[in-house]
Every structure is written in C-alpha cells, then in structure tokens.
Amino acid sequence: MNGARLWPDHEATPQQRRLTFGKANRRGRLTQTDFLLSMLRGARAAGRAVELPEIMQAGIAQHGARMKEIRQLGFVVRNELERSPDGRVLSRYWLECDPEQDEQ
Numbered sequence: 001m002n003g004a005r006l007w008p009d010h011e012a013t014p015q016q017r018r019l020t021f022g023k024a025n026r027r028g029r030l031t032q033t034d035f036l037l038s039m040l041r042g043a044r045a046a047g048r049a050v051e052l053p054e055i056m057q058a059g060i061a062q063h064g065a066r067m068k069e070i071r072q073l074g075f076v077v078r079n080e081l082e083r084s085p086d087g088r089v090l091s092r093y094w095l096e097c098d099p100e101q102d103e104q
Contacts, residue, residue: 033069036067040075040093049093049094050092052091052093077093077095080092
C-alpha cells in the first residue's frame with residue numbers, strides 16, 4: 001500500500017453523530033476517529049477499557065487505522081490482549097493519556 005491510509009477522516013455515520021450529540025471536530029464535521037476517541041474518553045471516565053466488540057458494534061470502519069490516527073494526534077492508547085478459557089482472543093483499549101484534556 002506504500003504508506004496509503006485507510007479511509008482517513010472517514011465521516012461518522014448518522015447514528016454515530018447522534019450518539020456523540022453532534023460534536024464536530026476542528027474541521028467542522030464528526031469523523032469516525034472523533035467518535036472512537038469519544039468512546040475511549042467515556043470508558044476512561046468510567047474507569048474501564050473499550051472492548052473490541054463495542055468498537056465493532058459501533059460500526060467503526062478500519063478500527064486499527066482509526067487507533068493509529070488517534071495515536072498520531074498524541075493520545076496514548078494501550079491495547080490489552082487476553083486469551084479466554086475457550087481460546088478466543090479478547091482485545092480491549094485503554095486511553096492512558098489525553099493531551100487535550102489531561103493537565104500538562
């Protein structure tokens with residue numbers, strides 16, 4: 001792919017916009033990256049991680065690329081992997097540093 005990005009600045013779906021109360025980003029529109037960041041912030045405020053099934057249920061396109069975009073903006077997101085007793089790999093994401101909201 002020669003460094004090509006997967007759907008950068010992919011616009012949020014109408015349902016995603018409703019769930020985030022229509023908060024637009026600096027460019028005046030809500031993207032899926034913004035929506036995923038709002039999920040991470042909400043989970044962090046509740047003291048929990050965002051589980052991969054939540055991300056999939058929210059319809060985030062190319063969630064790995066969205067996480068990369070979030071990290072490139074300076075956010076620290078830790079991915080935790082765990083194998084369940086039945087052999088499934090469980091993935092969750094923790095927002096550890098929010099440069100827009102954490103005290104410097």
